[in-house]
Amino acid sequence: MVSERDVEHIAELADIGITKDELGEFTPQFNEILEYFDLLDSVEGTSPATRDLTNIFRDDTVVPGLSADEALANTPEKEDGFFKAPRVM
Amino acid sequence: MSVLSGTPPVSSDSSIATDPSNDEVIIGLEIHCQLDTSTKLFCGCSTDYRDDGPNTHVCPICLGLPGTLPKVNKKAVEYALKVAKALNCEILEESEFARKNYFYPDLNKGYQITQYDRPLAVRGYLDIEGEDGEKRVRITRVHMEEDPGRLVHKGGTDRPKYTLVDYNRAGIPLIEIVTEPDLRSPKEARRFLNKLRATLEYLGVYDSEKEGSLRVDANISIQPRGWFEREGKGKADRGRAEVKNISSYKGVEKALTFEITRQKNAIRRGQKLESATRHFVETRGVTTASRSKEMEQDYRYFPEPDLRPLRVRSWSDKIVLPELPDARKVRFIREYGFSPTHAATVTGDWRVAEFYDNLPKDLAVSAATATWIADTLLGELNYRDMSISDVPHGHFIELITLIRKDTITDKSGVEVLRSLLDQLKEAGSCEKPSECVKRLNLAKTGGEGLEPVISEVLAEQPQAVSDYASGKSEAFNFLIGQVMKKTRGRVDPTELNRVMRETLDSRGP
Numbered sequence: 001m002v003s004e005r006d007v008e009h010i011a012e013l014a015d016i017g018i019t020k021d022e023l024g025e026f027t028p029q030f031n032e033i034l035e036y037f038d039l040l041d042s043v044e045g046t047s048p049a050t051r052d053l054t055n056i057f058r059d060d061t062v063v064p065g066l067s068a069d070e071a072l073a074n075t076p077e078k079e080d081g082f083f084k085a086p087r088v089m
Numbered sequence: 090m091s092v093l094s095g096t097p098p099v100s101s102d103s104s105i106a107t108d109p110s111n112d113e114v115i116i117g118l119e120i121h122c123q124l125d126t127s128t129k130l131f132c133g134c135s136t137d138y139r140d141d142g143p144n145t146h147v148c149p150i151c152l153g154l155p156g157t158l159p160k161v162n163k164k165a166v167e168y169a170l171k172v173a174k175a176l177n178c179e180i181l182e183e184s185e186f187a188r189k190n191y192f193y194p195d196l197n198k199g200y201q202i203t204q205y206d207r208p209l210a211v212r213g214y215l216d217i218e219g220e221d222g223e224k225r226v227r228i229t230r231v232h233m234e235e236d237p238g239r240l241v242h243k244g245g246t247d248r249p250k251y252t253l254v255d256y257n258r259a260g261i262p263l264i265e266i267v268t269e270p271d272l273r274s275p276k277e278a279r280r281f282l283n284k285l286r287a288t289l290e291y292l293g294v295y296d297s298e299k300e301g302s303l304r305v306d307a308n309i310s311i312q313p314r315g316w317f318e319r320e321g322k323g324k325a326d327r328g329r330a331e332v333k334n335i336s337s338y339k340g341v342e343k344a345l346t347f348e349i350t351r352q353k354n355a356i357r358r359g360q361k362l363e364s365a366t367r368h369f370v371e372t373r374g375v376t377t378a379s380r381s382k383e384m385e386q387d388y389r390y391f392p393e394p395d396l397r398p399l400r401v402r403s404w405s406d407k408i409v410l411p412e413l414p415d416a417r418k419v420r421f422i423r424e425y426g427f428s429p430t431h432a433a434t435v436t437g438d439w440r441v442a443e444f445y446d447n448l449p450k451d452l453a454v455s456a457a458t459a460t461w462i463a464d465t466l467l468g469e470l471n472y473r474d475m476s477i478s479d480v481p482h483g484h485f486i487e488l489i490t491l492i493r494k495d496t497i498t499d500k501s502g503v504e505v506l507r508s509l510l511d512q513l514k515e516a517g518s519c520e521k522p523s524e525c526v527k528r529l530n531l532a533k534t535g536g537e538g539l540e541p542v543i544s545e546v547l548a549e550q551p552q553a554v555s556d557y558a559s560g561k562s563e564a565f566n567f568l569i570g571q572v573m574k575k576t577r578g579r580v581d582p583t584e585l586n587r588v589m590r591e592t593l594d595s596r597g598p
Contacts, residue, residue, distance in 0.1 A: 014199075087249050
């Protein structure tokens with residue numbers, strides 16, 4: 001069972017501000033989702049066969065990427081070709 | 090990756106004052122090196138970003154855009170395996186990538202792809218020259234991960250206003266090497282790093298001249314002598330500091346030395362040292378407390394669902410390692426007649442060792458040439474903050490040949506070298522050594538050329554001449570000094586001594 005304290009902690013880690021009301025709203029939702037997984041766990045003999053697929057590689061060959069303009073196209077805040085983010089120090 | 094344990098209950102003997110002289114320093118390192126591949130770890134973006142503007146070497150994958158999938162660079166895995174093998178590690182039969190979740194602008198996806206409980210390799214070692222002879226430093230693990238982006242803090246260093254982010258560096262393949270707490274002094278830590286750097290460069294997987302290609306975190310605590318060995322952990326009131334953000338070889342020694350002083354002072358004042366994360370401020374040479382409670386992270390690692398595991402242990406058998414620093418050192422002693430000290434210096438840097446190996450054989454097999462490289466050249470380069478790669482190989486061969494052929498004295502050779510290095514530093518190019526000798530008028534004066542200068546000096550110094558005649562030996566050295574002064578060191582001292590002695594003695598008493 002996830003407690004309100006857990007939800008608060010996860011919100012902190014993700015740097016998302018949530019209100020007391022939202023805590024009350026989200027905590028049961030978290031638990032509902034987790035209950036689905038409990039349900040899946042209870043089903044016997046149907047754990048998905050792990051595909052024996054390993055060592056998927058690509059060669060060390062340069063492929064053209066995006067231009068700086070394209071890279072920055074979706075960001076609301078930019079400066080001199082950089083993404084602009086809040087103060088972190 | 091490190092686990093900061095909580096503080097256990099204070100042990101019963103913590104009140105007993107410990108004799109500070111009977112303490113020892115316990116150091117472990119975590120080293121991050123950029124692997125020198127052409128493309129990033131999970132996408133085809135070029136890693137050659139250093140001269141380019143921000144966010145010019147990016148694509149949807151390394152920008153972490155939704156719907157993209159990472160794909161592992163095979164060469165990066167091969168490089169990492171070479172490192173693991175050279176560090177005598179055990180390669181895991183199956184290893185996998187994991188997500189390390191944290192919220193910080195240097196990570197665009199909100200997680201870093203790294204390795205956690207199934208790293209590439211574990212339990213290796215690297216032998217170094219320790220404080221008391223050869224020392225084996227145990228390697229805990231070697232794993233691969235992606236480099237985060239680069240942050241620029243704007244608007245004042247103390248309290249920046251905002252942060253700028255450049256993702257050119259995001260996704261560059263890194264290898265993280267973690268040591269056991271086996272190092273006992275900042276000097277040993279530096280030697281370990283030098284040896285590690287040399288090894289990685291010999292392997293051809295790392296370029297130490299690329300800015301920001303190495304970062305080190307150091308764990309350090311001061312323990313009563315023998316405690317750590319006996320208990321397998323630090324004393325409760327001697328918490329360790331994890332010093333982050335060390336980005337140069339010199340920085341490591343500086344940061345550790347500062348941290349030792351800080352911890353020793355705290356111990357002397359009877360303070361309890363809590364385990365804490367500290368930040369190295371290179372410009373000031375100090376470590377500062379991080380806001381540890383806020384920084385403390387719960388990374389919620391889990392296996393990276395977008396990547397399949399690696400099964401590469403068998404590859405390692407096919408890797409043929411090149412000659413590594415220790416083997417080369419032995420060869421230089423045997424092949425070129427190096428002293429052990431000079432051999433350690435020259436082979437301790439891959440570029441210097443290559444430079445030496447590429448000298449013509451007759452010049453290379455010479456104690457004089459070894460001294461010239463190990464002492465003179467490296468000293469002059471270090472003084473100017475230059476690298477051996479700045480030195481034109483042909484010019485150096487010419488200079489050594491001029492000295493070898495007695496065209497100039499050793500002392501003049503140093504003068505030529507200094508002038509050439511200054512030119513290189515200023516303009517990026519320099520004249521030929523022979524031109525420099527001509528310009529500075531350094532060609533050796535000997536035989537015939539010496540006599541006029543000696544006659545001149547003897548004529549100028551009648552007092553010294555008669556002092557010599559009356560048996561005062563200091564007068565001889567004085568006269569030699571006068572000739573040296575006039576010729577600015579261009580004469581061969583042995584030759585000068587001989588001719589001077591002959592001239593004076595032929596005058597009779």
